[in-house]
Structures are given as C-alpha cells and as structure tokens.
Amino acid sequence: MIDRKEIIEIIEDYDTDKLKIGAVASHSALDIFDGAVEEDFRTLAVCQEGREKTYTDYFKSQRDASGQITRGIVDESVCLKKFNEVIRPENQQRLVDDNVLFIPNRSFTSYCGIDDVENKFKVPLVGSRNMLRSEERGLEKDYYWLLEKAGLPFPERIEDPQDIDELVMVKLPHAVKKLERGFFTAGTYEEYQEKSQSLLKQGVITEEALKEARIERYIIGPVFNLDMFYSPIESEMNKLELLGVDWRFETSLDGHVRLPAPQQMNLAEHQLTPEYTVCGHNSATLRESLLEEAFRLCEKYVEAAKKYYDPGIIGPFCLQTCVDKDLNYYIYDVAPRVGGGTNVHMSVGHPYGNTLWRKPMSTGRRLAYEVRRAIETDQLDRIIT
Structure with missing residues (x-):
C-alpha cells in the first residue's frame, strides 16, 4: 500500500488554484464531472479508445471568454488504448503535473x-x-467481513448447496462478461443443480467460479441503494449525510418480469435463467420511518471502517440494501466509493441531498464541494489517500 504520507507530499506541490478533478471515464464519471464544474473545477477524463466519444465529444465542455462553463462537463481528456495504461509512470506524471485529484x-x-x-x-x-x-x-477481509465485525445485517450464507431449503441467490462472476454477474436463484438443491448445469453448458459460468460461489438466502423485497457521504472535515454538523437513494434496472431480469407467467414458463433453455447485468438506474425515496434505521446502519459501518481500515471511509459510499416484509434492512453489497447509480442524481441532485444543502446536491457535486471546503480550510490532506 502506498504510504499516505507520500501522497500528502505530492499534494503539497499542487497549485490549489489550478486543481482539476479526474476520473476513469466510465461508471459514474459523468456525475463526478458534472459536480466538479458546478463547483468551478476543471475536469479531466481518462478514456479508453473505442468508448471515448461520450466524454470527448458529446459531453465535451464549452466555456466563454471568462472561463465560465456554458455547455458540457469534460474540459480535457486523455485517450489510452486501455484504461489500465493510466498506471504507467508517464501517464501518472501527466496527472500530477496537471494538479489532478483523482476520484476512484x-x-x-x-x-x-x-x-x-x-x-x-x-x-x-x-x-x-x-x-x-x-x-x-471472497477475499479474506471483504465487505462481508466488515459487515460482520460491525454487527450489521446481511443475508445468511449457505455453506453447502445441499442445505438449500428455501430461495437463495448464488453469487459468482459471469464467464464471458468478465466484470458482470453470473448470479442465479434456486429454491432447492435439485434446482441449483439443474440451473448450474444449464449455465455451465451455455458457458455463462465456470466450474471453478461455481466452487467459489457465495450462496445466501434471498431477501424478498425492494432494493434501495443508500448513497451516503462521510465528511472527516465537518466540524459543526453531523459528518454523515444521506445524499440519495437509487435502484437498478437489470438485464435480462427486468425483461423477464414484464412477461406473463405462462410465457416465462415456456422460454427456451438459454432464456430461462435471467441475468443480473446492471444497465441503468432510477431514483427513489424511503418512507420516513425507515430513515432512522438507515442512518444507524451507516453510522455502524463508518465506525467499523475507522476501526479496521484507518483512517476509515472518506467521502461517498453506498450500502446496497433490501427491505423485507417486516421492514428489516439487509445489506447485500457495499461500495466504499462513488456508487454506480449516482448519475441519476447529476445536475438535479436528489430530494435528500437537496433538502440538506438547500441547493441541487448530487454525489458528484458533494465530492467537489468537499474538495472546495478542504482547500478553503487548509485540510486537503484529510480527504486524500
């Protein structure tokens, strides 16, 4: 792990009047860049050839003679053959020379x-x-480990597929779509065998991944992704903020649920098991009586992060939850960085973030605002690693 002191030494040579906000041009980058320009920062997108035009063309910024933004959000771009080339020393040096703060x-x-x-x-x-x-x-100290240390609720794990006695979710990677999910559900061991063998035959999953899969009880209920923010430099108000809530569109699951039951039952084998590839997001709110518990869960996560991952969470994070019929939360995934669904809040913000800050406040803008506040209070070293 790079020593934090080394990063602080690098930032000491930055010209804070010329700071730029940079990110890999994918995932939630548009929200990051939109928030940055709202707080008067220039932006830099690290793009990959073949998927760069969204950033280099369609959302490219235009500024007037005084430097004020009039259109778009991406001021500069670095186009590489592959995203991972940003790790090369010469590309890192360009970012440092440009006074770039990078948002993971x-x-x-x-x-x-x-x-x-x-x-x-x-x-x-x-x-x-x-x-x-x-x-x-699946790593030794993954988010499940941290959730357990924090005493937070998450779906019960089933160690042996033969112990499946109710609906479960089998979590494993997709064999072809390397960064996507090969998840499937099963209600019995027999169904587990039937579905896994079918997916193996189709090449959707691999034997190796199946052996390492995590099986957990399926929580029947709506999904709420809690888009949170923790500010280590806040001194007067609560350091924890709820900026928004989003939920996902998943293919081909969302196509399945649009079909009448008889048609679902008569699908071809390769269509029967839905895939859970996220392809979009939408915004949501929670009933107010559920908010208190949401904050309590997030506070416990923050405290555990401080204890086991010093200095703990900084800035945005997302607890991905399901709420069951008794209104209990279960955390099924955690993002210790900008969530994947925050583009739904860009520019317009979200009812929670807007209500708290009395202006449109997306995750991207809150990040940039934190940078602005850190500069003004000489605390930039407290929000970077």
Whole structure:
C-alpha cells in the first residue's frame, strides 16, 4: 500500500488554484464531472479508445471568454488504448503535473487492478484507497467481513448447496462478461443443480467460479441503494449525510418480469435463467420511518471502517440494501466509493441531498464541494489517500 504520507507530499506541490478533478471515464464519471464544474473545477477524463466519444465529444465542455462553463462537463481528456495504461509512470506524471485529484470509481479498480491502485498509482485519490479492496467479494477481509465485525445485517450464507431449503441467490462472476454477474436463484438443491448445469453448458459460468460461489438466502423485497457521504472535515454538523437513494434496472431480469407467467414458463433453455447485468438506474425515496434505521446502519459501518481500515471511509459510499416484509434492512453489497447509480442524481441532485444543502446536491457535486471546503480550510490532506 502506498504510504499516505507520500501522497500528502505530492499534494503539497499542487497549485490549489489550478486543481482539476479526474476520473476513469466510465461508471459514474459523468456525475463526478458534472459536480466538479458546478463547483468551478476543471475536469479531466481518462478514456479508453473505442468508448471515448461520450466524454470527448458529446459531453465535451464549452466555456466563454471568462472561463465560465456554458455547455458540457469534460474540459480535457486523455485517450489510452486501455484504461489500465493510466498506471504507467508517464501517464501518472501527466496527472500530477496537471494538479489532478483523482476520484476512484468501480471501473478504476476493475480495469486497472486493485494491486496497482494500492501500490503503484501515486496520484492523490479523494476517498479511501485502503478500503477499495474490501469490495472484492471472497477475499479474506471483504465487505462481508466488515459487515460482520460491525454487527450489521446481511443475508445468511449457505455453506453447502445441499442445505438449500428455501430461495437463495448464488453469487459468482459471469464467464464471458468478465466484470458482470453470473448470479442465479434456486429454491432447492435439485434446482441449483439443474440451473448450474444449464449455465455451465451455455458457458455463462465456470466450474471453478461455481466452487467459489457465495450462496445466501434471498431477501424478498425492494432494493434501495443508500448513497451516503462521510465528511472527516465537518466540524459543526453531523459528518454523515444521506445524499440519495437509487435502484437498478437489470438485464435480462427486468425483461423477464414484464412477461406473463405462462410465457416465462415456456422460454427456451438459454432464456430461462435471467441475468443480473446492471444497465441503468432510477431514483427513489424511503418512507420516513425507515430513515432512522438507515442512518444507524451507516453510522455502524463508518465506525467499523475507522476501526479496521484507518483512517476509515472518506467521502461517498453506498450500502446496497433490501427491505423485507417486516421492514428489516439487509445489506447485500457495499461500495466504499462513488456508487454506480449516482448519475441519476447529476445536475438535479436528489430530494435528500437537496433538502440538506438547500441547493441541487448530487454525489458528484458533494465530492467537489468537499474538495472546495478542504482547500478553503487548509485540510486537503484529510480527504486524500
């Protein structure tokens, strides 16, 4: 792990009047860039050839003679053959020379590799560098480990598929779509065998991944992704903020639920088992009586993060939850960085963030605002790793 002191030494040479906000151009980058320009920062997108035009063309910024933004959100872009080339020393140096503060999103860690992010990427990150690895499900100290340490609720794990006695979710990676899910559900051991063999035959999953799969009891209820923010530099108000709530559109699951039951039962074998690839998001709110418990869960997560991952969570994080019929939360995934659904809040904000800050406040803007406040109070070293 890169020593935080080394990053602080790098930031000491930055010109804070010329800071830029950078990110890998994927995942939630549009929200990050939109929030940055709202707080008067210039932006830099690290793009990959073949998927760059969203950022270099369609959302490219235009500024007037005084430098004020008039259109778009991406001021500059670096186009690489592959995202992971940003790890190369010469590309890192360009970012440092440009006074870039880098915002980690899931694409950054997925495409660039968590080992290189921890040990080679010597560009200041706004957020918790040492917590990004906890998102890698199946590692010794993954987010399930942290949830257990914090005493937080998550779906019960089934160690042996032969013990399946009610609906479960089988979590494993997709064999072809390397960064996507090969999840499936089963209500009995027989159904588990039938579905897994079918998916193996189709090449959707592998034997190796199936052996390492996590099986957990399925929580029947709506999904709420809690888009949170923790500010280590806040001195007067609560450091924890609820900025928004989102939920997912998943293919091909959402296509399945639009079909009448008789048609679902008569699908071809390769269509029968839905896939859970996230392809979009929508916004939501919670009934007010559920908010208190949401805050309590997030407070416990923050405290555990401080204890086991010093200095703990910095900035945005997301607890992905299901709420059951008795209105109990279960946390089934955790993002210790910008959540994947925050684009739904960009520009317009979200009812919770807007209500708290009395202006449109998305996750991206809250991040940029934290940087602005850190500069003004000479506390930039407290929000970077």
